[in-house]
Amino acid sequence: MTHPTRALSRRTLLGLGAGLGALAGTGFLSACATSSSTRGDGASASPQATGDPDNPLGVPADLSLEAIIFKGGYGDQYAIDAEAVYQQRFPQSEITHTGGQELAKLLQPRFVSGDVPDIVCNAGAGALMLAPLVENGQLADLTPLLDAPAEGGDGKTVRDTLLPGIVEQGTFGGVPYALNYTFTVHGLYYSSSLFDEHGWSYPSTWAEMLDLCQEIKDATGMAPWTYQGKNPGYILTPLVMMAIKAGGREVIDALDNLEPDSWTSEPMLESARAMHQLVERDFIMQGTSGLTHIQAQTYWANGEAAFIPCGSWLESELGDVMPEGFDMVIASPPSLTDDDALPQAAIRGMGNEPFIVPAQAENPYGGMELLRIMLSPTSSQNFTRQTQTLTSLAEYDPQSAGTGLTSVRDALTESGDDTFFWRYGTWYSPLQTEAANATSALMTGEIDPDEWSRRCQAAADTVRNDDSIEKYGDQ
Amino acid sequence: MRAGSLRFVVTALAVPILLYGVLVISPYAQSFYISLTDWNGLSPERTFIGLDNYARLVRDDVFWISVWHNVIAVLVIPAVTLALGLFFATMIHVGRYRARGGGRGVRGAAVYRIVYFFPHLLSIAVVGVLFSTVYDPTGSGLLNGALGLVGIEPVNWLGSKDTAYPAMLAVIIWLSVGFYVILFTSAMSSIPADIFEAARLDGTTRWQTFWRMTLPLIWDTVQVAGIYLGIHALDMFAIVNVMSAAGGSGGPDNSTQVLGNYLYITAFQNSEFGYATAIGVALLLLTLAFAAAALRLTRRERVEF
Numbered sequence: 209m210t211h212p213t214r215a216l217s218r219r220t221l222l223g224l225g226a227g228l229g230a231l232a233g234t235g236f237l238s239a240c241a242t243s244s245s246t247r248g249d250g251a252s253a254s255p256q257a258t259g260d261p262d263n264p265l266g267v268p269a270d271l272s273l274e275a276i277i278f279k280g281g282y283g284d285q286y287a288i289d290a291e292a293v294y295q296q297r298f299p300q301s302e303i304t305h306t307g308g309q310e311l312a313k314l315l316q317p318r319f320v321s322g323d324v325p326d327i328v329c330n331a332g333a334g335a336l337m338l339a340p341l342v343e344n345g346q347l348a349d350l351t352p353l354l355d356a357p358a359e360g361g362d363g364k365t366v367r368d369t370l371l372p373g374i375v376e377q378g379t380f381g382g383v384p385y386a387l388n389y390t391f392t393v394h395g396l397y398y399s400s401s402l403f404d405e406h407g408w409s410y411p412s413t414w415a416e417m418l419d420l421c422q423e424i425k426d427a428t429g430m431a432p433w434t435y436q437g438k439n440p441g442y443i444l445t446p447l448v449m450m451a452i453k454a455g456g457r458e459v460i461d462a463l464d465n466l467e468p469d470s471w472t473s474e475p476m477l478e479s480a481r482a483m484h485q486l487v488e489r490d491f492i493m494q495g496t497s498g499l500t501h502i503q504a505q506t507y508w509a510n511g512e513a514a515f516i517p518c519g520s521w522l523e524s525e526l527g528d529v530m531p532e533g534f535d536m537v538i539a540s541p542p543s544l545t546d547d548d549a550l551p552q553a554a555i556r557g558m559g560n561e562p563f564i565v566p567a568q569a570e571n572p573y574g575g576m577e578l579l580r581i582m583l584s585p586t587s588s589q590n591f592t593r594q595t596q597t598l599t600s601l602a603e604y605d606p607q608s609a610g611t612g613l614t615s616v617r618d619a620l621t622e623s624g625d626d627t628f629f630w631r632y633g634t635w636y637s638p639l640q641t642e643a644a645n646a647t648s649a650l651m652t653g654e655i656d657p658d659e660w661s662r663r664c665q666a667a668a669d670t671v672r673n674d675d676s677i678e679k680y681g682d683q
Numbered sequence: 684m685r686a687g688s689l690r691f692v693v694t695a696l697a698v699p700i701l702l703y704g705v706l707v708i709s710p711y712a713q714s715f716y717i718s719l720t721d722w723n724g725l726s727p728e729r730t731f732i733g734l735d736n737y738a739r740l741v742r743d744d745v746f747w748i749s750v751w752h753n754v755i756a757v758l759v760i761p762a763v764t765l766a767l768g769l770f771f772a773t774m775i776h777v778g779r780y781r782a783r784g785g786g787r788g789v790r791g792a793a794v795y796r797i798v799y800f801f802p803h804l805l806s807i808a809v810v811g812v813l814f815s816t817v818y819d820p821t822g823s824g825l826l827n828g829a830l831g832l833v834g835i836e837p838v839n840w841l842g843s844k845d846t847a848y849p850a851m852l853a854v855i856i857w858l859s860v861g862f863y864v865i866l867f868t869s870a871m872s873s874i875p876a877d878i879f880e881a882a883r884l885d886g887t888t889r890w891q892t893f894w895r896m897t898l899p900l901i902w903d904t905v906q907v908a909g910i911y912l913g914i915h916a917l918d919m920f921a922i923v924n925v926m927s928a929a930g931g932s933g934g935p936d937n938s939t940q941v942l943g944n945y946l947y948i949t950a951f952q953n954s955e956f957g958y959a960t961a962i963g964v965a966l967l968l969l970t971l972a973f974a975a976a977a978l979r980l981t982r983r984e985r986v987e988f
Contacts, residue, residue, distance in 0.1 A: 231830040312951045319725045336955040340723040437820075437842050438928035438935070495820025497935060498842020499930065503819065512821075637953055652935070654844070676721065 236553075262297065264356045265580070271571040272302040274325040275578060276315065278332045278561065279307035282390070282524045286591040287329065290582045294574075297581075301574065310334030319346055320489020324566035327575030329389065331561040338386055338562065342502035343678050347385040348565040353576040354384060361586035366583060373629055374600040377559045380680055387579060391540060391600045392519040393616050395555055401535040402511065402613065410539050411554045414482045415448070417542045421491040424514050431493030433486055434513035440648035441633075441640065443483070446517045446541040447647065449556050451479035452628055453540075456549030460630045465681035466672040469586060471643075471664035478544055480657035481649060487653045497652045509534065515539075519560070523612030524595045531613050537615035540623065554626035555619050559600050634666075642667035668670045696961030711967075717960040736961035746962065748937050750969070751943045752848060753883050753917055756855075756941070760916035761909045763856050768863030768908070771799065773893060775864070794870065799861035807858065811925030814854045815841065816849055818926075841926060844938035847900040851922050851939055859915075863908055870901040906981040915978055920944050942966045 258264075275291060277284040284307035286290045291303050306325075310316055312334050318324050319341070330336050341347050354367040354375060361369045371391055378386035403409065406427065411417040421432035436442040455475030462470035472477070486492050493513045494506065508516040509529050516522075520538060523530070530536065540555040565575040581587060587598040592606040596613045606613065620627065633640035646663040649655045655663070671677055718736055722729035740746050749927060775792045802810065817825045818840035827837040840850045874897070882892055898905070920943030924931030933940030942962060950959035 312954075316724055316951075320727055322727075334951065340725050340954045344723070344726040344728065346726055382809070394808070438932065441933070494822075495837060495839045495842060498818070498820035498839045498847075500815070507821070510943070641932075643950075645934065648935050654936075 222677045238542035261357070263577075265352060265573040265577050266626050267298065267573045268571070269298045269579045270300045272304065273298075273306040273327075273571055273574040273576055273578065275327050275329075275575070276306045276308065276311065276325045276635050277329040278311055278335070279309060280332045281521055282591075282595040282597065282636070283307075284329075284559070286587070286594055287578075287582070289590055290587050292452075292588075293410075293581050297577075298574075312336045319566070320681065321570050324568050325575075326565065326569040326571045327578055328564050328566070329561055330564050331384070337637060338564070339380070339678060339680070341564070342380040342385050346567050348567045348569065348572045350378070350384045350387055350565065350576065351358060352573070353387070353579060354478075354640040356576075356580060359580055361584075361587065366580060369583070369601055369603075371557075371559075371600050371602045372474040372628070373557070374559045377629065377631065377634075378562060386562040386564050388520075388600055389561045389579075389582060390559065390562055390595075391557060392521055392560045392620055393555055393557045394449065394519045395517070395540045395619065396446060396515045397508070397518055397522055397536050397538050397612075398515050399511075399534050400537045400615075401533055402514070404540045411542045413541045413546065414466075414544050418485055418489065418491075419516075421489070425491065430511060431496075431513040432491040433515045434493035434496045434499070434504050434508055435517055435651070436504045437495075437648070439644075440651065441644040442501065442517050443651055444644050444651050445519075445556070447479050447483050448476075448630065450482060450544050451475040452556075452630070453550040453552070453554050454478060454544040454548045461681075463630055463632045463668075464635070466632070466636070466639075466668045466679070468672075469665070470667065470668055472661045476664075477546070477657055477661050480660050482544055484650060484653075484657050487651055489635060492651065496517055496649060505529070509536075520612065520616045521560070521597060523610060524597055535611045536575075537611055538619055539615075540619065550626050550628070553619070553622040555623040556629055557620055557623065557627040558629035631680070636671045636677065639671050640666050698814070714960045714963060717957055717959065718964045720957045722957040722960075724950060724953045724959075725954060729957065732759045732957070736958050740961055740965060745937055745945060746942075747938060748964075749933075749942045749962075750965075752939070752941045753919065753966075753969065755848070755914050756852060756916040756919050759852055760855055761912040762861070764859045764863060764912055765905060765909055767856070767860045768867055769898070771795075771860070771864045772867035772871060773897065775868050777889065796865060797914060801861065802858045803862045805858075807921040808925050810854060810858055811922050814850075815926055818850055836906045842935060844935055847927075847935060848939045851919075852924055854926070855916070855919070855922055859912065863912075866904060866908060867901060871897060871906040874900050909981060910977045913973050914970060916975065917966065918943055920947065942969070 235505065255488075263269075271289075273294065275287060277287040284305075287307075288305060291305055295301065295303055304325075309332055311328065311330055311332065315324075315330075315336055324346075328336075330338070340345070343457055355365050358364050358366045358369040367375060372389055374391070375384055378384050380386075388672065398410065406424075408420060408424070410419050411520075424430060424432045448463070451473075452475070455473065459470075459473065460476050461467075462473060493507065499507070505516060505518070505526060506529050507513060509526055509531065511531075518538075522538075523536060526536075540553055543552040563579055565572045565579075569575055582591075583599065583601050585601065585604040588601045588604045589607055591597070592601050592613070592641050593608050596610055598606065598613070598616065606617070607618070643664045646655070646667075649663075650657065650660040672679075716740060717729070719731055719733060720729040721735075762911050775795055805813075819825065819827065820839040820842050822828065822831055824837070825842075826840065831837065838846060841847050866957075877891065878896065882896060887895070890931045919941040923939050923941050923944045924935055924947065927934050927939050927944070931944050933944045933948065942965065946959045946962040946966065949955050949962060
């Protein structure tokens with residue numbers, strides 16, 4: 209991947225940098241020192257406190273910057289725009305930008321050889337798994353960035369301008385190694401114009417949901433539900449959400465800590481039984497389990513089904529597929545019971561598109577500086593304009609918002625402090641894979657809720673008992 | 684002279700052997716070693732863990748499901764492809780043979796030869812995407828729409844555990860048949876026509892002609908085709924990766940999982956390169972065992988003509 213002349217120029221720069229050691233700052237030096245890549249030894253040295261408000265991270269002005277950005281539904285223009293700002297600030301720096309997919313294949317050999325980029329947006333289906341990189345000490349500690357003053361933040365640090373939970377979600381064993389740039393809300397999507405037309409209102413309990421499904425089916429013949437069948441993780445999400453709302457935050461702790469009855473607990477089983485009702489009463493669109501996410505979402509947007517579970521990237525992903533006047537809106541799944549621990553409005557909100565800075569990067573503080581630029585209100589507005597998606601910056605005015613994004617913001621406001629997230633899926637991908645597979649079988653009626661909970665629990669037990677898998681819960 | 688020829692042999696073979704050693708032998712040797720480590724593929728560090736990966740393989744249900752699916756592919760794909768290939772080739776060829784008697788051949792034989800070859804020209808990824816749409820599970824899918832015309836309810840081809848894997852095998856067969864039709868027609872064309880004329884004078888039926896004469900005379904070609912197809916059937920990676928789900932889940936619920944795809948998921952999604960390499964070594968052994976078994980089973984007297 210690396211062009212020989214480019215490698216050469218990096219080496220030349222390296223030499224230059226060594227010569228200008230005093231200017232280069234400790235960040236650069238620590239990056240060199242970690243080239244042996246030992247455990248937990250990121251570029252954790254605090255940056256040279258330059259006191260320079262324009263360069264609080266002490267980025268060496270002459271170092272090149274290489275950014276590798278996942279180019280999926282959001283594109284990578286937003287990153288290119290931020291790089292332009294970086295270039296203005298450091299005119300001598302040579303910026304290399306790569307937008308791509310299947311990043312694990314692109315980056316795996318580079319992490320092995322140590323010739324790593326300075327910042328990576330590690331997202332998409334083919335993303336690198338973060339846990340092994342953390343275990344190897346191959347990621348830089350992002351604390352210097354979080355403690356730096358935020359761009360346009362009136363003296364607040366970056367940490368203080370982020371949405372709640374964002375720092376925590378990128379933290380492994382107490383150290384922030386990843387920073388999620390976008391903030392997405394997960395729930396059920398429906399067309400508000402369609403619901404208005406038929407006089408339907410969004411159900412607040414599961415019993416009402418089942419009644420509404422029956423009515424939808426009888427009145428219009430359209431299917432009440434569909435989901436992204438070939439990626440059954442999508443339908444697992446509302447199941448887990450309903451269980452958490454019913455049982456409270458203990459459910460999250462149990463799942464994240466791989467507890468022995470995390471999947472067989474009453475709230476989880478109750479939620480699985482509820483979802484299974486959709487199968488038993490034939491409320492799921494025919495053939496759903498054989499659909500890709502694109503197919504399912506397109507059928508839903510074309511009015512073949514009333515509800516689809518998804519994260520708030522859906523509006524951007526649908527793009528032109530969405531018919532005029534469809535007015536898609538998101539809502540948290542209904543409450544399972546009348547005495548749920550959390551209110552119905554409580555919703556799953558969490559960061560996505562994790563950005564990482566490799567520990568062995570030649571310009572780690574340059575990478576962090578780019579992130580700092582991206583987390584400014586101006587860059588955030590630019591991102592939202594391009595993608596109809598929120599960044600993880602709190603309290604900025606997204607300006608241009610369609611119905612989907614407006615409903616996302618409303619849902620977040622209503623959910624407030626009850627907004628929740630879980631992390632077992634990020635930490636333990638084999639568990640997530642097996643739970644999703646079991647949910648696929650549950651939603652095709654192949655197994656019943658009891659069997660489903662046993663299968664998921666067995667997967668959790670396997671991970672818990674496997675000493676070779678690093679554990680991140682707070683046990 | 685002998686010394687000179689030795690020098691010639693050494694210089695002629697040095698480069699290919701060196702290349703073979705560097706590009707083939709050494710990676711194999713290295714993967715045997717990697718399969719004995721816990722390498723996660725992201726750093727130069729790895730720990731030697733002996734046969735732990737292989738012990739885990741033996742206990743891994745998904746591994747055995749994958750092996751079973753590979754075995755099914757090896758049995759079904761060559762059998763069906765060779766049968767269809769021989770059938771179509773015979774149809775084309777018999778027409779040509781009768782044409783020498785002054786009549787006309789199978790109408791459009793030349794066109795068939797070209798058309799049969801079309802699927803082979805498409806990349807397997809393209810075919811996978813095309814057939815994902817053909818197999819659309821709703822009533823508006825191409826295949827389900829056609830079945831709907833004769834009153835058959837829509838089938839959830841790729842979403843049901845019963846049909847997903849057969850549906851993918853059918854795609855591979857569809858893709859492969861054309862090439863073998865061409866191969867077998869040309870093999871049949873090289874059989875001298877007077878043998879067939881003599882047989883016809885003796886009053887053989889067409890069925891007898893095929894089993895007693897055509898097939899034995901092109902047996903070498905069929906045998907090579909069978910082994911080649913079998914080795915290809917052991918792969919199955921591309922079609923499963925494209926057709927099961929984005930990123931190749933091998934789903935629904937591992938019902939289309941094959942070794943190649945399981946290896947890929949283990950390496951690139953779970954970042955367990957050591958374990959993935961152990962799966963790769965298992966796949967290599969399976970391939971070698973298949974090739975050895977196939978050569979042994981298909982050994983037959985060669986007919987000279």
